[in-house]
Amino acid sequence: MNMNIPALNTKIGDKCADCPIHHRAVCAYCEKSELMLLETMKSYSSYAAGDTIIMAGDNMKFVGSVVTGVASLSQTMEDGRRQMVGLLLPSDFVGRPGREFASFDVVATTPVTLCKFERIPFEKMLKSTPQLRERMLEMVLDELDAAREWMLLLGRKTAREKIASLLMIIGKRQNSLSPFDINTSMKFELSLTREAMADYLGLTLETVSRQINALKKDGVIELEKKRHVIVKNFNRLLDETGDDGDGGYVT
Template sequence: MSTETLLSFEKDCSECPIRHRAVCARCETDELELLESMKFYRHFKAGSTVLWSGDEMPFVASVVAGIATLSQTMEDGRRQMVGLLLPSDFLGRPGRAIAPYDVTATTDLTICCFKKKPFEELIVSTPHISQRLLEMTLDELDAAREWMLLLGRKTAREKIASLIAIIARRDAALNRHDHRNAFTFDLPMTREAMADYLGLTLETVSRQVSALKKDGVIELSGKRHITIPDFDRLMDETGDDADGGPLV
């Protein structure tokens, strides 16, 4: 992202890349002006920690660019990712002072922050915001339930295929590919992060990625760059219904 672009939306919400999908999506011009006066940006480098579970959480935020993850860690070190925050997703919960999960930037990350207290007042005074937040939270709950099916019942191979399909789908949505033809993208995460997402070990992730490659379901160049020659073939491997809904 270029510096000018950054400066442009940092001044003016109407230039913001997530203007129409974030928690502010429904806001009118006057409401945006209010938000502009309150917001501030923070940047994190790939791999850095945004918050540790148990930390004081003085702000809520929207992801503007990059990817963040939410994860929980057990005493003995077992870790499970429980949320994946993409641009426009919301971080934090009104009414909660302490972060319940570790929040990590898996790529370079820019977030648009609001101090918690004033934002909580906004929720009450600005229905456009609380309505949008409800909608987004319901979407996240649906995603979490899809994920629970994956964690509880899918095989390692199905898990990998599902994750690749999710990422491919998102990429298709962003970059306007015709998803039914071959296309190409980069995995935005390490094998270890994939394992944490899927409830597997990184060795199993590596083996199953290799297996899908050997079977021609995906093509790999380097470690991260993937081509999908036949999206339907990939979908067959996910274990999901043929008609898994629209690719968004």
């Protein structure tokens, strides 16, 4: 629908050292000299909500990190059925080194700032920089685990459990909760439309709407303005996910 906006080069502060996601992104283990090398190949771009950042099949000229905002990774079938396969939050990596053409669409869900690295130089650096490769491997392994949790959700959970799980993941990550801060209450902004949630969960938007309202009616969650969620009883929501509590996604 939307094309890339010319990409106003925002300055988050061009120094990697000042970067808000520095300690969690691919570059987390890099030393000063390596960060300086990264700075030579990097640039920032901003995208408006709804912009397509990368289209499946595109020749990838860059890879990068999400600095602010939320983007989604998704796949579309010829007849329009769509499945989200990744939710990209700040510090998440975008693109696949060693691959020339993109396999998935990347779309900005909210306004997004991306820290981009030219792909070829980045790949070279990846080869020669153990710190970078180590972090990369770690991140990919985490993503793989997350993808596998997601497969359980898609294949076996009910609509209600899917919604509860999604709220759980977004809530936990936005509040940076560890799996043991269980008795807290939490609030968070659900920066996805019902349709985006449906694409994520393998449901229709109507079912998403109904199940969210059912959880609300049952007192599991409270809503302000459709997108702002309040969870008074964390454990109550956890029960609804069908998980056994220890599980998965903390990050």
